[in-house]
Amino acid sequence: MSPSLVKALIALVAVASVAELAAGKNYTIEWTASGDYSDWSSKNPVRVGDTVVFTYGSPHTVDELSKPDYEACSFANSLSSEQSGPTAVTFDKAGTRYFACAAAAGSHCSQGQKVAITVADATAGAQSPPPKGDSPPPKGNSPAPKGNAAAPVAGLSVKVVLGLGVGAAFLAAF
Ligand SMILES: [Cu+2]
Numbered sequence: 001m002s003p004s005l006v007k008a009l010i011a012l013v014a015v016a017s018v019a020e021l022a023a024g025k026n027y028t029i030e031w032t033a034s035g036d037y038s039d040w041s042s043k044n045p046v047r048v049g050d051t052v053v054f055t056y057g058s059p060h061t062v063d064e065l066s067k068p069d070y071e072a073c074s075f076a077n078s079l080s081s082e083q084s085g086p087t088a089v090t091f092d093k094a095g096t097r098y099f100a101c102a103a104a105a106g107s108h109c110s111q112g113q114k115v116a117i118t119v120a121d122a123t124a125g126a127q128s129p130p131p132k133g134d135s136p137p138p139k140g141n142s143p144a145p146k147g148n149a150a151a152p153v154a155g156l157s158v159k160v161v162l163g164l165g166v167g168a169a170f171l172a173a174f
Pocket of ligand 1: 033059061102109113
């Protein structure tokens with residue numbers, strides 16, 4: 001590999017890492033009674049920090065259930081119930097969560113309108129703390145970084161901050 005290609009690859013990886021830190025991924029589930037979601041989770045590697053958006057309208061619902069209730073399509077003890085789409089669920093920890101449609105006395109669920117979503121830990125080394133306070137998380141509509149321009153800029157701003165810090169320390173010392 002030529003040195004310039006290696007540099008370009010390093011810059012690309014840097015940009016990708018920054019983009020990954022900035023916001024989790026969004027997945028969309030078109031939530032219908034005729035859908036088959038049995039292998040959705042194996043095809044969609046959801047990680048902590050990612051968001052799944054269910055798109056649907058009346059009469060469908062997104063109910064979160066315990067595993068036994070999910071398996072039985074029983075909605076008497078739903079953990080939560082949303083009746084107007086779209087419904088966005090952001091996953092803050094690893095594990096499996098169970099969602100199903102309660103419409104038509106659970107018959108949509110029995111037909112297959114149910115999904116178990118298995119959430120993996122965020123990629124090791126790329127973990128970012130969840131947003132704190134009352135600012136909403138990024139909606140994922142920020143423009144993607146273009147080319148490798150972001151990497152040198154980020155490096156430059158780090159240098160500027162370092163320079164300011166050293167300058168301040170110098171002024172404080174003398
Ligand atoms: Cu339904």
